[in-house]
Every structure is written in structure tokens, then in C-alpha cells.
Amino acid sequence: MNRLAAHGLAVALRTGWEGRILRRATTVEHEETYGVLHLATFPLPEARGDFGAGVTELMRSPDVFVVLFEYGPESLDSPMFAPRGVPRLRADMFSSKRLQRPLPGQLGCQLFFTEGNRPFCLYVVAGSRAYLPRIVAEVNLVLAQLEIVL
Amino acid sequence: MGVLVAVEAVVLVLLTLLVAGLLRSHADILRQLHALGAGLDPEVVIESPVALRPRGDVARANEFGPAHDIAGAGLRDDALLVPVVGVRHRTLLAFLSSGCLTCRAFWDALADEAALGLPDDVRVLAVTMDAAEESMPGLRELAPPDLPVVMSSDAWRTYDVPGSPYFILVDGVSGRVQGEGTGVTWDQVRNLIMQAGDDMVDMAREAQVDRELLAHGVAPGDPSLYRRLDEPEPMTVEGATRP
Numbered sequence: 001m002n003r004l005a006a007h008g009l010a011v012a013l014r015t016g017w018e019g020r021i022l023r024r025a026t027t028v029e030h031e032e033t034y035g036v037l038h039l040a041t042f043p044l045p046e047a048r049g050d051f052g053a054g055v056t057e058l059m060r061s062p063d064v065f066v067v068l069f070e071y072g073p074e075s076l077d078s079p080m081f082a083p084r085g086v087p088r089l090r091a092d093m094f095s096s097k098r099l100q101r102p103l104p105g106q107l108g109c110q111l112f113f114t115e116g117n118r119p120f121c122l123y124v125v126a127g128s129r130a131y132l133p134r135i136v137a138e139v140n141l142v143l144a145q146l147e148i149v150l
Numbered sequence: 151m152g153v154l155v156a157v158e159a160v161v162l163v164l165l166t167l168l169v170a171g172l173l174r175s176h177a178d179i180l181r182q183l184h185a186l187g188a189g190l191d192p193e194v195v196i197e198s199p200v201a202l203r204p205r206g207d208v209a210r211a212n213e214f215g216p217a218h219d220i221a222g223a224g225l226r227d228d229a230l231l232v233p234v235v236g237v238r239h240r241t242l243l244a245f246l247s248s249g250c251l252t253c254r255a256f257w258d259a260l261a262d263e264a265a266l267g268l269p270d271d272v273r274v275l276a277v278t279m280d281a282a283e284e285s286m287p288g289l290r291e292l293a294p295p296d297l298p299v300v301m302s303s304d305a306w307r308t309y310d311v312p313g314s315p316y317f318i319l320v321d322g323v324s325g326r327v328q329g330e331g332t333g334v335t336w337d338q339v340r341n342l343i344m345q346a347g348d349d350m351v352d353m354a355r356e357a358q359v360d361r362e363l364l365a366h367g368v369a370p371g372d373p374s375l376y377r378r379l380d381e382p383e384p385m386t387v388e389g390a391t392r393p
Contacts, residue, residue, distance in 0.1 A: 002219050006229035015219075015236035022228035043239070043273055046296050 001145070007035035008118070009068065012145040014138075018044050034070035034118075039142060051100045051123055061105065061128035064135045066142065071119040080112045081119040086143050087111045089136045094126055107132065115148045214327035217320040218309070220277060222302030225290050230300050232275055237322035242268070242343060244276045245306060245316040248288030252334055253315045259336035261294035267340055272319070279303045315339075319346050 001012040006021040013019055018040050024033045036050050042063045048055050052065055059065060075081055089109060099108035100123070107126045114120070122143075126135045220243070221231040234241040244260065246253040259266065260274060268274070276293065278284050280303040293299045305311075309318055309327075317339050318330040329346030333339045368374060 002221055002231050002233070004221060004229055004231040006223075013231060013233075016233050017231075018233055019231040020224070020228055022224070022226065025226070043237075044298075046298055 005147075008116075008149045009035050009037050009070075010147040010149065011037065011039070011142065013039065013142065017041060017142070020044060024050075032072060034072060035068075036070065037066070037068035039066040040064070041138075052125055053101060056099075056101055056103055056106060056125050059103075059106065059125065059127045062131045062134070063127040064139060065125040066139060067121070067123040068146070069121045069123065071121065073117075073119075075119040076114060076117065078119070081114045083111070083113040084115070085113065086115055086146055086148070087113055087122060088140050088143060089124065091132050091136050094124075094129075094132060094136075099125065105129075118148060120148075214329070217318075217325055217327050218305075220275060220300050220302060220305050222277075222300040222305065223281060224301070225286070225293055225299050230298065232298060232300060234275070234320040234322060235325040239271045239273050239322050240269075240328065241320045241322060242272050242274045243305075243309070243318040243320060244274060245278075245309075245311045245314050245318070246276050247278055247314040248285040248292055250314045254292070255334070256315050256336060256339075257292040257294070260297050263296065266336070268343065272343065274298075275300065277302055277305050279306060317342065319343055 001014060002017075003010065003012050004019040004021060005011075007023050009021050011019065020038045022036050022038075024036070026033055038044060038048065038055075040055070040063065042059060042065075045054055045058065050069055051067055055065055071081070093109045093111070094107040095109075096102060096107055098110050099106060105128045107129060109122075109124045109126075111122045112120070113122065124139055126132050217235050219231065219233045219235055222229070224230050232241075234243070244256060246256055257276075260276065263274075266274070274297065276297055276299040278289060278299065278301050280301050283303060284301065289299065289301075311318075313332075316330070316332050319328045319342075320326070321328045329342060331339075331342050333342065363369075363372075363375075
């Protein structure tokens with residue numbers, strides 16, 4: 001397996017998976033930015049939005065796009081981030097109504113959680129319902145390899 | 151006096167020969183440097199790409215080796231892992247640097263993806279040495295915004311890259327290197343890629359013929375594959391060969 005690590009995030013990826021870990025540059029004084037992890041089973045474009053703008057339109061039916069977006073510590077007390085630990089996916093968590101950018105055939109899933117005292121959003125886009133069982137199984141394998149370090 | 155003039159004449163001739171020899175040697179060196187992409191005259195165009203030998207004096211075998219995924223740091227506080235094996239497309243690994251003058255033309259060429267004239271199944275990935283061995287401001291200025299760039303000295307070592315610029319074409323389906331080499335212009339590198347593609351088509355066609363022969367019970371060494379000594383030459387009708 002190939003390992004990708006930066007900004008306190010690390011993940012081991014199976015053959016054919018592409019990954020990026022980045023932290024956006026600050027645009028205003030006193031602003032702080034945090035890590036963003038992008039994973040995909042297809043080539044990622046360089047110009048990408050944090051939640052897949054410019055990306056999901058490139059997906060084919062068997063493809064999947066995964067985002068792990070870290071929020072600032074001020075979000076730790078929010079009930080939205082109350083779940084502890086990296087979640088695992090189920091097929092019934094996906095819906096076309098949970099997409100940031102709805103596209104025909106695609107399904108989305110969005111989960112918030114806290115791990116290592118760091119609040120995260122896990123956002124997954126599946127290319128199609130036909131491949132959803134396989135996609136869910138593969139993403140869960142990836143999530144099992146995810147390390148969030150302090 | 152006459153002897154002195156004769157000695158001087160001989161010395162003059164010897165010196166002339168020495169200077170001529172030095173000039174010729176210098177010209178040979180310049181020619182070799184230019185062939186390696188380090189020439190002093192940018193106006194001189196080399197007709198064909200130069201095939202470098204990656205491992206000292208040992209020429210690379212016809213069969214290319216297995217490929218490896220590329221992982222390393224990006225140019226903007228990021229980390230990348232780009233698979234080149236187990237993917238549907240081919241990847242052109244462009245080993246470039248911020249310091250090499252010849253690379254500058256390639257950084258410029260890679261800025262306009264549409265003008266590259268590459269087949270649709272080829273993705274370009276620039277690979278530089280690690281940040282400690284590169285100029286980060288230089289790379290940020292040279293690298294086009296839409297081009298993925300990975301800094302990985304490990305990748306240079308893994309692929310035995312002899313220097314920059316150097317290009318390696320990887321077939322994602324077979325997971326093997328399909329071709330490699332260098333040049334001084336993008337057109338030369340593109341020809342290299344096209345040639346590698348043609349070679350793959352030939353190999354696929356040959357494999358298909360082998361499969362069909364085997365399916366019909368014709369194995370390697372089968373006598374029907376060879377013409378008997380007493381068999382007449384194939385007849386030619388209006389330029390076509392009849393079996």
C-alpha cells in the first residue's frame with residue numbers, strides 16, 4: 001500500500017487510489033486554515049474546491065471521491081461534531097439530496113465527527129447507485145487505514 | 151642561419167597541427183554536449199530525440215521494467231500520491247528541474263495542455279527532486295497551475311533517471327514502463343510517446359495472432375508455420391503476394 005501523510009493526517013491507499021493532503025493559504029490576517037484530504041479513484045484536477053467543485057463532474061459510474069475536511073477548534077463544542085471516532089459508511093447513508101453539487105446518477109454522504117480533539121467532516125460522493133455496495137466497502141477499507149495524529 | 155629557419159619552420163608546423171587538433175577536439179566536445187541537451191547554441195535544432203543510457207555504460211534492455219506510483223510533496227504546502235499503476239490511463243512522467251535551461255521550454259510547453267497534442271489517454275505528471283535540492287520559488291514560478299507536480303527524489307532514484315529533462319511513459323493497465331528518453335523540444339518528446347504507442351499496438355497485434363493460432367491448435371514450432379524446402383515461392387500477382 002502507498003502511504004500519504006501531511007498536516008497531522010495519514011492514510012494508506014490501495015492500488016489505483018489518488019490522494020492529496022493540503023492546507024489552503026490564508027487570505028486575511030489572523031485567519032487559520034486546517035488540513036483537507038482528497039481521495040479519488042480517478043485523476044484529481046489541480047483546480048478543485050474543498051468539497052469537490054471541479055472534481056465530481058469528472059467521475060464515472062464506478063468512481064468515488066472522498067473529502068476529509070478539518071474545522072477549527074471553535075467547532076469542538078458544537079453538537080454537530082459530538083460523534084467520536086472515524087465513522088464507517090453504510091449504503092443507506094447515501095442520497096442524491098446529500099450532494100454539495102447534484103449531478104445525475106451521483107449520491108452523496110456527509111458525516112461530522114471528532115477524532116483526536118480535532119473536528120472533521122467526512123464527505124463522500126459515489127459515482128452511481130449500481131456500484132454503491134462496492135464503493136462503500138472500498139471506502140471503509142480506506143477509513144480503516146486513516147490516522148489522525150495530534 | 152639556414153638551420154635555424156628550418157627548425158623554426160618545423161616548430162611552426164607542429165604548433166599549427168597542435169592548434170588544429172585542439173580546435174577539432176573542442177568542436178567534438180561541443181557537439182556531444184549539444185546532443186545531450188546542454189549545447190551552447192539554442193538555435194541549432196537536433197533532428198531526433200537522444201536516447202540516454204540510464205545505468206552508466208550499460209544500454210537499457212528492450213524490455214522495460216515495472217512502474218511505481220509517485221508520492222511526495224507538492225509546491226503549495228501539500229502532499230500528493232499519484233497512482234500510475236492500476237489505472238485506466240497512461241502517465242507521462244516529466245522529470246524536470248528548476249535549474250536546467252532545457253527544462254524551461256518543457257515547463258512552458260506543459261502550460262498549454264491542448265497544444266501538447268498527446269493522445270487522450272495520456273496524463274502528464276511533473277516530477278522534480280525534493281525541496282532541499284530544488285528552488286521552491288523557481289518551481290512555483292515555472293510550474294503551470296493545472297499541472298500536477300510532485301517533488302520526489304525517491305522517484306528519480308526508483309526510475310533511474312539520468313538527468314533532466316527526462317520522460318518516462320507508464321502504461322497504467324499493465325503497470326509497466328512503455329518507453330523513455332529525452333529531447334530538447336516538446337515535439338521530439340511527443341514523437342517518442344507516439345512511437346511507444348505504435349510499438350504497443352504492434353505487440354498487441356502479434357499477441358492476438360498468437361492467441362488465434364493457438365486456438366486453432368498451431369503452437370510455436372508447428373511445421374505449418376514454416377515453408378518446406380521443396381515448397382515453391384509464393385506467387386506474386388500485380389504486386390500482391392498470394393499465400
